[in-house]
Amino acid sequence: MTTAATTLKGQPLDKQVLDSMLRRRLFYTPSFEIYGGVSGLYDYGPPGCALQANIVDLWRKHFILEEDMLEVDCTVLTPHEVLKTSGHVDKFADWMCKDSKSGEIFRADHFVEEILEQRLNGNKEARGHKVDEAAKDDPKKKKKLKGKGQEAVLLEDAVVQEYEETLAQIDNYNGEQLGELIKKFDLRNPATGIQPEPPVAFNLMFGTQIGPSGGLQGYMRPETAQGQFLNFSKLLEFNMQSMPFASASIGKSYRNEISPRAGLLRVREFLMAEIEHFVDPEGGKKHHRFHEVENIELVLLDRDTQLSGKTTPRTLTIGAAVRDRVVDNETLGYFLARIHLFLEKIGVDQTKIRFRQHMANEMAHYATDCWDAELFTSAGWVECVGCADRSAYDLTVHAKKTGAPLIVRQRLETPKVIEEWTVDIDKKKFGPRFKKDAKVVETALLALSQDKLEALSKDLKANGTVTIDVAGVADGKAEVSSDLVAIEFTKRTENVREFTPNVIEPSFGIGRILYSLLEHNYWSRGADGGDEARAVAPTKVLIVPISSKDEFKPIVRGLSQKLRALGVASRVDDSTASIGKRYSRNDELGTPFGVTIDFQTVSDGSVTLRERDSTVQVRASEDKILEAIQALTKGSKTWKDIQAELPAFESQETEIPVR
């Protein structure tokens, strides 16, 4: 298992160099930069945009098309009531604390984490230990707070242990606890030397007003899921009442992060791809295609391992993981395997994926099980895909709030005979008798257990009246007579079963995946590896005319059109830079192949084809080269095949002087 970020070839990854290349080549760029920028907002330039489009396209094929999911496109604008019901208005918050002197605002857990880490490093320095320089450069660990920062101060062993224990569970503290830590450890803002104010909850949703009267509070959605839940009944109808099925959505979501400083990994506006798979909670949540994936091996860091303080994951087939109940059920396991296959397909480094199970206190209270697909980057392990079994929570709360029947009605093959004690109330008499208490008395009656009903039935028949406990009425009791109520042992046949489906939710952060993919693939050159990355490379072929003379122009244009007709994305670089320079800047863009048009092309129509990773070139007629490109981009041939088929060519980079 990797412990420090590396390039595709295993060299240490220099994140600053990579980031500067990504910005220079316009993979991404800070939004509104000429206005000073806004933290947490980034634009994608042409290569980032094409890469994103390719990831989305593969996602759509891998999930939506392959699994016949029902794609929906719901609005970002969402009214208050929906997000109140879902729990986001009350609970979708981080803790922030303010420096009353400077007005600076910190995310409380990050603040505690950072000061404690500074002190621990200061202790190491004081003891003459070498402080981990790599950790210093790690952007996640890098000093973010302005001010004096780390000082070489000795700490007692007991204090070191306490700090380390605190850091180990930093994700588990609530606001009050974080406030206590700040006081207990006397944590101060290095810039001003004062303790920040007690943490307060800051809701992460962007609010807005819908309509002109300002009466309708709305938010920009924090996830795409709610729109899918609200359309459940319509989708079930569209699916001709057939279960299970999944909806899926690709779209922007928004979180007003308190202080985003981690580049593409923590942003305020991001593209999500989410699946809501609706499944019958009965019968163990089996999946009819589980057998297709059961032998796939996953790297799993389960809850028990984490609880024992270890971070070494196990490698298990998903079949074994579900059988041993490491993963809760087949459907959840099926999606973990499918997520793994997707990440493999787009070119994520296989040694840098793990699935980490959520601890009980990390999960929402209603969740049955939850795993994150984490990718290893220079910022450590980054959660890129979440996969949770959300039980029936969402459909239940929305149904309860709106009265809409977000349920499945299923005809039973063999009707179900139900024999039980039932209460039959004569409403005409019951209402007038109990007046304003009628509702609570009725509720109390209907809530009685079968045993209690059986006993009451006898009493009622014997005495003509019974007294039951009713919280909320005058003396806590109500007398019910047999002219109002009958309690009988009845038998009925049910032909239809009603149930609220459970939801398995794989949720993808496309931006985080894209960034991790860039780290895993785009930083190295070498003859091996890199093939997977081609699947999503924004441009497949670079066309390089050796000079910008007019005689080359029709050849360039013709080649460009032929590639377009083959569906291969190409780009022309006819700038005046040397061939070598032009190749090198397009190597950085991840363009796997290059075609050079030189003076020989003008005389005999032959062109050269160059592969990025090996920098080897072959030469043949334009038609043969086009054929080769098509085979390479389709994946039907490898570069080795092409090298075997076509004659090698020595590079123009050294042979022919340019300008």
Place this chain on the structure above:
Amino acid sequence: MTTAATTLKGQPLDKQVLDSMLRRRLFYTPSFEIYGGVSGLYDYGPPGCALQANIVDLWRKHFILEEDMLEVDCTVLTPHEVLKTSGHVDKFADWMCKDSKSGEIFRADHFVEEILEQRLNGNKEARGHKVDEAAKDDPKKKKKLKGKGQEAVLLEDAVVQEYEETLAQIDNYNGEQLGELIKKFDLRNPATGIQPEPPVAFNLMFGTQIGPSGGLQGYMRPETAQGQFLNFSKLLEFNMQSMPFASASIGKSYRNEISPRAGLLRVREFLMAEIEHFVDPEGGKKHHRFHEVENIELVLLDRDTQLSGKTTPRTLTIGAAVRDRVVDNETLGYFLARIHLFLEKIGVDQTKIRFRQHMANEMAHYATDCWDAELFTSAGWVECVGCADRSAYDLTVHAKKTGAPLIVRQRLETPKVIEEWTVDIDKKKFGPRFKKDAKVVETALLALSQDKLEALSKDLKANGTVTIDVAGVADGKAEVSSDLVAIEFTKRTENVREFTPNVIEPSFGIGRILYSLLEHNYWSRGADGGDEARAVAPTKVLIVPISSKDEFKPIVRGLSQKLRALGVASRVDDSTASIGKRYSRNDELGTPFGVTIDFQTVSDGSVTLRERDSTVQVRASEDKILEAIQALTKGSKTWKDIQAELPAFESQETEIPVR
């Protein structure tokens, strides 16, 4: 030219029936409907979503790939300062007026329009004319105000004329003028009988706060253009300083409409596709591919025709239109033709497209020319694509505000020699001499004309001092002596030309195009036409097993996987409805082909292929049918070709009893 909305086959279009079908089949559905919905917000269900994805895909191919545009993906969240500079904070507003009694809020122009139309209709009724029933059903004209509405009241001829003249220019009134009309004509809310309050401006942008301190006011972008302008210099650099070039963006935009009631045609959240083509303002804005489109005929409703009170457009080739200066320049003309070709490609009815030129007072003050591609629907002519020449406005205002050089620097082939009178100021002495007035005096000096400078030069040499007019200093004059300033006739050579590019902006409302396309294509059956619509049909093939018996399941699954491998979107309908019913509901979804698996399939492996518009079926082996489907969806063969190649088959719809 069409005057009433029709289906593909020319039958009158019943919008209510169409809308109800579109909602039933989940093309679109009101967002948050189980919570009562929010006006102006709609979700797309699976067919709408697939249709949208196909339109976007074709758009990307037709524009971005075909023209090598630079795609960018910028954030929706936009800080105040950017939209203040662009003019949106001050001017992106509609006029609204409020009923002080009921609190109801109206869009002022719509309010005036509607009441006047009611009165005109009332007058017609009073005169015994038949009121146009079709117009009554027209959703654009339909009574939207609750209350008594139209009454049969006679109007004098002069009044009728005044009302009609007012309606003809309803788009041209500002808030004050709309208020005057409400008073002058005594326009009252039918529901309460009172005049609404004077109109006030309502900004259409959704506001929000970015970050935790609430200090940064932001908006959800009303268009995707600004992000593209702000990245201009980076894109120019990415394009290796080569001009002209275009950026493009596909993404959501937001407008807080006052009272949206026109279904998909006026919504608060919508998908836009925008191109910003940057072009040198010198040399007549030629386009190097104009010759490829110059013979394409467009239906043009130009400014002069509209001014003369007519609505009959002319059909002209775009070559002639640019030559005759009906369309301002080649680049603008090139994009009008490309827009036309795109709309044709996705299946818009060719008799229902026109290009309408904006009147001078409709355009932004900086725009040079602007045309809308309008599509005819049941709501009349609907603006679906705008194509404006925005001059250098946007780049200029952002450069001025931020100091960023949003310009092109071009090496001149022949250096330019400039001879002129110049002012040379000795700042060391000039500052101390004029103190706080130094800046204005300097500005006044530098603003002087060449003639004036020549005269002053002589005076200065003769007298050693000159007096110039300076607004803003004590006595409106300043005396400048020759020790502070030299005025000389100088000669210098410029090797580089700097200019701010002009912008041609084609801007597409994808939702409006999608809705118009549905009206133009999805409502009719018939043997002719409809082929174009196939290009964007959400599902290409419906697979229909004749019964849901187990023996059919592996065949269905196998066929479905083979189609997927060919990249053809298919869908299975194995519900218990009759074959005929299943075909008819998928005909409504626009699915062009159907494959039936019947009892014969089980014995000999043959299947039938049915075409939606003709309802004709052919029968052959599965392989042959798959080949035919691939040819049909790729467009390499027509249905007629297939009918000629494969044996016809009589429908199972009548022959074999189902269940």
